[in-house]
Amino acid sequence: MSSPSPSTLAQLTAAIDLAWADLETFLGSLSENDTYMQDSNGWSVKDHTTHISVWEDSVAILFRGKPRHEALGIDEAFYREASFDQINKVINECYSQRPHREAVDKLNQVHKALMAEVRVLSDSQLKAAVRDFFSHAPRTDDRTVSALIYENTADHFTEHLLWMRALLRRAD
DSSP: OOOOOOSSHHHHHHHHHHHHHHHHHHHHTOOHHHHHOBOTTSOBHHHHHHHHHHHHHHHHHHHTTOOHHHHHTSOHHHHHHSOHHHHHHHHHHHHTTSOHHHHHHHHHHHHHHHHHHHTTOOHHHHHSBHHHHOTTSOTTOOSBHHHHHHHTTHHHHHHHHHHHHHHHHHHO
16 A cells, blocks of 8 residues: 555554554454455455564564564565565465464454554654664665554555455455
8 A cells, every 4th residue: 555654653653553443343343254255366354364463573573673584484585585475475375274363363462562662662763764773674675664664554454454345345
């Protein structure tokens, strides 16, 4: 989706909290059957939930002083060279057997941990370049910390909610 990221902590957390509430409401409304229906690409709601969780954790891990590829479950060389589609395929294959309830629990855990880090950032820290703020970020990542967080939370939640809702509408 990539809409412009909020520039202040108040704007960022408000956007994340709003998108998170929407995602939580959606996930809480599903039957077990709903979670396993697949779209034309073979992705289920469960797969989308896991995907969101893994990518959000790839930001949270930076706050713990580790590189993103570790949270994604891939090696560094693959992370540097692969496309998002290739990385997402590996993530999906790795977690395909995870039950939906476990995927939701992991998403909640990851989100809570990331937001604990985000809520204490200053506006000036949010404006810093990712490469300068996180020791394990790629030296080429010139996005702001705010953009990285927003893209992997609010923006990502909204993007996948559209796909998950469409998946369930097709099933009706």
